[in-house]
Amino acid sequence: MPSFIAAYRALDDGRHREEFYRMWRAAVHAGLTNEHALKTIGRRGAPHVEEMRDWLLDGARRGQRVTYLVRTGGKRFEPMERAILVLGEETGTFEEALHLLAQFYQSKHKLILWIKKQMAYPMFTALCMVFIAPFPLLYFGQTLAYVGFVTTGCVAWITSGGSFLMMMAQRYGARPELVRARFARALATGVEAGVPLPRAIRLAAEAAADPALSAFVNRMDEHQLAADGLHETFAAAPHMSADMIGVLAVADRTGDFTNTLRKLADLYEDGFR
Numbered sequence: 001m002p003s004f005i006a007a008y009r010a011l012d013d014g015r016h017r018e019e020f021y022r023m024w025r026a027a028v029h030a031g032l033t034n035e036h037a038l039k040t041i042g043r044r045g046a047p048h049v050e051e052m053r054d055w056l057l058d059g060a061r062r063g064q065r066v067t068y069l070v071r072t073g074g075k076r077f078e079p080m081e082r083a084i085l086v087l088g089e090e091t092g093t094f095e096e097a098l099h100l101l102a103q104f105y106q107s108k109h110k111l112i113l114w115i116k117k118q119m120a121y122p123m124f125t126a127l128c129m130v131f132i133a134p135f136p137l138l139y140f141g142q143t144l145a146y147v148g149f150v151t152t153g154c155v156a157w158i159t160s161g162g163s164f165l166m167m168m169a170q171r172y173g174a175r176p177e178l179v180r181a182r183f184a185r186a187l188a189t190g191v192e193a194g195v196p197l198p199r200a201i202r203l204a205a206e207a208a209a210d211p212a213l214s215a216f217v218n219r220m221d222e223h224q225l226a227a228d229g230l231h232e233t234f235a236a237a238p239h240m241s242a243d244m245i246g247v248l249a250v251a252d253r254t255g256d257f258t259n260t261l262r263k264l265a266d267l268y269e270d271g272f273r
Contacts, residue, residue, distance in 0.1 A: 014109035016046035017081075018102050020053065025098035035060035052076045065089060079206045080104065080186060084193045097193055104189045111178065111269055130154055174210065176239040181268035183208035184244070188257040188265075198225035201233075212238040 020041070027037030038057040044050040055076055059069040066089045070082045077085075081101060088097025130153035137146040186207035190200030202225075205217040216237045217225075225233065231249035234240050244264065251260040 013046070013048070014105040014107075014112055016044065016049045018105035018109060020044060020049050021098050021102040021105065025095055025102060028095050028098065033060070034066060048076075066094070080189070080203050083190065083195055083199065083203050087193055087195055091194060093194070100189050100193050104185065107185050107265070107269075108182075111181065114269060127154075176241075177268045179208050179210045179213060179239045180241065180244050181265040183210075183213065184247070184261040184268070185265040188251075188261040191257050196226075198222045201225050201230075210239065 023041045024037055027040050028034070032040060035057065038053055038060060041053065044053055052073070055073055056066065056069055059066075067086045070077050070085045073082075084097045084101055085094075088094040131150055134146050134149040134153075137143075137149065183204050187200055187204035190203050191197065195203065202217055205214045208214070220233070229249065229252045231245050231252060234248060235245055247260050247264045251257050254260070
């Protein structure tokens with residue numbers, strides 16, 4: 001079971017990835033090769049990001065393309081990262097791909113900050129219960145038993161509280177409006193990067209991190225995803241609402257995903273339901 005501190009740090013994954021992609025883009029924009037860019041970025045404080053940088057840097061030194069490295073990098077890369085980096089290198093828009101990923105993870109971190117804020121009260125309550133629940137022992141004079149109970153509870157909260165923290169994060173993150181926000185933002189990012197629509201839809205469903213929505217998308221083949229309009233495709237999808245379907249229809253007709261889906265995602269993250 002993860003410790004509370006380890007789980008709390010793990011929730012900051014979006015911030016670390018955003019920082020990494022912004023620095024990589026700045027180095028590429030300055031004219032550096034990927035090898036020199038990754039070397040210039042330097043060691044990252046987050047272990048998983050440093051592992052990713054090491055993998056890319058070692059491959060760049062051997063003359064391997066980013067496309068090959070992300071496809072063989074396993075769990076170092078998320079599906080959204082893999083698709084956009086590959087597309088960026090293959091179409092000559094690598095700098096823009098890095099920019100889109102930085103924006104995506106910035107928004108993801110913003111959502112995590114909101115979730116942390118919502119979790120503050122239940123986590124504080126759980127800690128207080130460690131001291132309050134055994135209070136009858138102290139009342140009846142069993143001080144050593146009370147101290148032992150509290151000490152054990154605090155140690156358990158610190159060492160295994162990560163499981164509770166992750167459970168609470170998943171609980172808040174699974175709210176329908178937040179599922180819609182992740183889906184909308186990821187779909188906009190994929191389309192703006194030039195990913196084919198069926199692939200962008202599948203990536204967005206994965207990024208939404210909702211089993212029901214992923215299952216709905218996986219039941220359709222590429223032709224179904226490409227033939228119908230987005231509003232028709234997702235009219236019966238889990239967690240979709242009238243406002244979401246309406247915005248999908250507008251995005252379909254105008255081709256403007258930035259001022260439609262991204263704006264709606266912002267509203268959902270700000271509390272709109």
